[in-house]
Amino acid sequence: MFESVLIANRGEIAVRIAKTLRQMGIRSVVVASIPDRRGLAVRTADAWVLLEGYSAAESYLDVDAVIAAAKAEGCQAIHPGYGFLSERADFAERCAAEGITFIGPPPAVLRGMGDKAAARQLAIANDVPVVPGWDGDDDPETLVGEAASIGYPVMFKARGGGGGRGMREVFTAEDLPEAIESARREAIAAFGDGGLLLEKLVTNAHHVEVQVLADTHGNVIHLGERDCSVQRRHQKLIEESPSPVVDDALRERLTGYALKLARAINYVNAGTFEFLVSVPTETSSLPLSQARERGRGGEGPDVYFLEVNPRLQVEHPVTEMVTGLDLVELQLRIAAGEPLPLKQEDVQFSGHAIEFRINAEDPWDGFKPSSGRIDALSTGPVARADFGFAAGDTVPANYDSLLGKLIVDGRDRAAALETIEEAAHHVELHGPTTNLELLRRAVLHPDFALGAATVEWLEGCQEELLAAAPPQEHWAAAAASVAMLENTWWEFRPWKAAVWIGPGPTTIWLSDGQAVKRATVSRGRDGLLVAIADEETELRILEGNNQGFPAEITWRTNSESRPLVSVGKGDVGEGRPFLVRDEYGHESYQASAIYVVPPPPLPRRVHTAAEGATAITAPLAGTIAAVRVAEGDEVAEGQLLLVLEAMKMEHRITAPSAGVVKAVHVRERDVVREGDPLLELA
Incomplete structure (x- = not known):
């Protein structure tokens, strides 16, 4: 059995492999790019080697750097995990040439099945x-002809790699050229191989x-x-x-x-x-x-x-x-x-x-x-x-x-x-x-x-x-439960768990993962009054335990006979989750996960376009993969302007209305932050 194995991957699969290596008594070494150099995989493995790069191409797909890391650490084998180099026959061949065992199929199998x-x-x-499909020449002209022969809808797939990367569904001939280019671009970025095949969808x-x-x-x-x-x-x-x-x-x-x-x-x-x-x-x-x-x-x-x-x-x-x-x-x-x-x-x-x-x-x-x-x-x-x-x-x-x-x-x-x-x-x-x-x-x-x-x-x-969203009573029960964490049913005081909750009635912001709602809680005649938007709900405690965590409180609304059970977990404060459920399960939506969150931030100031122009800003941080227009171009509503890549996924930026491109502020491979100006339309 091997004494030392290099893990040529990152994230959860690198951690997973390292744990088994430890159980088997095998030394684990993980490679890490600059963004991953302080990650959990580095902390889990017995040793690690820095790959001097940020993107996958500069780090985890760099065959020379990975092989050098294995040799420097005296590793007899390399486990590639999934993605990256795991299906590359040339990498498996290089491992064999260097006297390193590739933990996966032999190169001949990778060539026969990885493609x-x-x-x-x-x-x-x-x-x-x-x-039914086409797996021959993949130049655009051939693919256009074969798609017409197969009949729409069709699907393009990257020949190498997996994980859904480089796949595009196409329903009309008009969408074909952009789909070919987009699928090929994503396949190259993910696997270093832009080959495509075509299948009936x-x-x-x-x-x-x-x-x-x-x-x-x-x-x-x-x-x-x-x-x-x-x-x-x-x-x-x-x-x-x-x-x-x-x-x-x-x-x-x-x-x-x-x-x-x-x-x-x-x-x-x-x-x-x-x-x-x-x-x-x-x-x-x-x-x-x-x-x-x-x-x-x-x-x-x-x-x-x-x-x-x-x-x-x-x-x-x-x-x-x-x-x-x-x-x-x-x-x-x-x-x-x-x-x-x-x-x-x-x-x-x-x-x-x-x-x-x-x-x-x-x-x-x-x-x-x-x-x-x-x-x-x-x-x-x-x-x-x-x-x-x-x-x-x-x-x-x-x-x-x-x-x-x-x-x-x-x-x-x-x-x-x-x-x-x-x-x-x-x-x-x-x-x-x-x-x-x-x-x-x-x-x-x-x-x-x-x-x-x-x-x-x-x-x-x-x-x-x-x-799908929690019913109003679930929001109210979560808010009331938060307010009761430092109170007893016979004495109500405003909650003081966070500085952003001001004086007066307890004010709490809650989220179900989608909506954020502001709730105020005050003392009612028989219980607590919870106001959310224009709707007020009164809740009475049937029973509860707010000593220690998790806290559990059973509420009854005045308007409904069914009890609501709220279970809180974790420490008091922002991010605290509550699970609210109907005790007898009468509702179709029987359980709601509702969280304490900070109040919504003030609107962010963004780039201001020139007078009479519309500013198009980055909806998220990422890298500009393609720029489809230039200054002076006329564009139609919905026309593709740019392609932004983030977390290995492509995001299409389209024109919100017809107009003329007044300015383009980015080029391909530029790295942008959320809110950065991309271009202006007049």
Whole structure:
């Protein structure tokens, strides 16, 4: 076994790998860019090496620098994690030339499967069904012609890499040129490879993948399937195992395809074989066995092979939860030449697991990335938490938005759903805005509970999920609970927990992750009066314990007979979370997570345009990826002006109205802050 391993990655996966290395008694060394030099991965590993750069291209994608770090630290092997260099055949070859073991498939496999076009061709040669498409020359003229031949809608995909980067859906020929350029630009930035392929866009489908392990002794096994259908912009957000739409017959087909392809290419190490499972619309909410009973007949739904991710996946923990195996340890043992310690019949599956990917982004502001300092972070005892950051760390804007993952299991899917919601309520993360509340609302939706969430589902019901809000009584109960933390029911005094709460009635600002509301609390005849906007609610305490934390108070409103239970967690003050629920569960929205927040800041002063001109400012911090106009150009309303890249995602800046470009203040590769002037329209 290796004595020292270099981790060529960052964030949560670097921390995750380092923990297994420590458990195995192997020295861990992590590389870190300048923005990551004080991060949790650096603090977790036994040693670290600075990569002199800020962007991925200058640091984690610099093959020479990574190899030099491994040699300088005496590492016998390199674990690439996911993304970055994990699927680069040239990197694996360089490792071999330097006498360093690459923990992943051999270069020949990476060339055959890491390239999506090559993987498609291998599948076709082995009678594994694929989505109709084109994987030949990818010059713009050829792609335009092939798209017309396939028929719209179509999808572009980056040939190298994964994680949803470099993917674009196209519905009309007019949108094709910009989609090609945008997909290629993102693929180059993420993987250093701008190659594209084209496929027919398959709708009403589930994204189901099979985890495979193979050693150098010819042993190949699968560890079941995962469902990764809840996605936004092809980025997986919720994953589970087993899939709610896969029955035994379909599982046999999917795992059979995966093992067939793995053997055909002599696969080695961990890999994920991904498929689309297209479920008939009229039966999409039913388990597949029931769907066939409704008259579908045959082998079940259409299955299409998509690609192989020849590496560890972000969502690997759900497989670990249902099998009890450590995939990183198995990767290391395979790379060291050991045979797999178990055969297919030895793999035992137990229960159901669900994972949330917690990203630093604001769903209520167009999913704008949210970098900055994490003031507090705790995840409670309910879930496994794989995070790349801790309290006090700063989330850089240079890389993707993934902060960490919550993973739970249960005896069945219903139990796992209940546990993941409870786990979400235990998370206290103050600083960057996250998507956690959206994920919690998603698993509460009836469609998800039925297993009917396809790859288009989240974006289709996103508006509905974001619009859900706590009822007025929940806001009032949270405000009253805050006010009671330093009071007793028989003596009410204004709360003095923060300097921004002034004299007179207790004034508190609360947020549910979307709206911020101002509440005032005063003494009423029989309890407390809470005024929010123009609505006043009176609450009486039925019972409560405000000694120590968490504090729990049961309220009864004068207007309603049902009790409301408010549970507070953490220290008194800004960022304090309250979970408010209807004690008897009479409402459809049974629980609300409401936080104490500071008052909204005064409006920020921004660049003032010249008289008669409109100033276009940066909606978030990032790097200018493209400038589409020049001074003097006439533009139409909605026309693309600039492309801003932040946290590996592209954001299109369009014209708010027709006009003439009066001034352009930025160039490609300029780094801008939120609110910086970009251009002016007259």
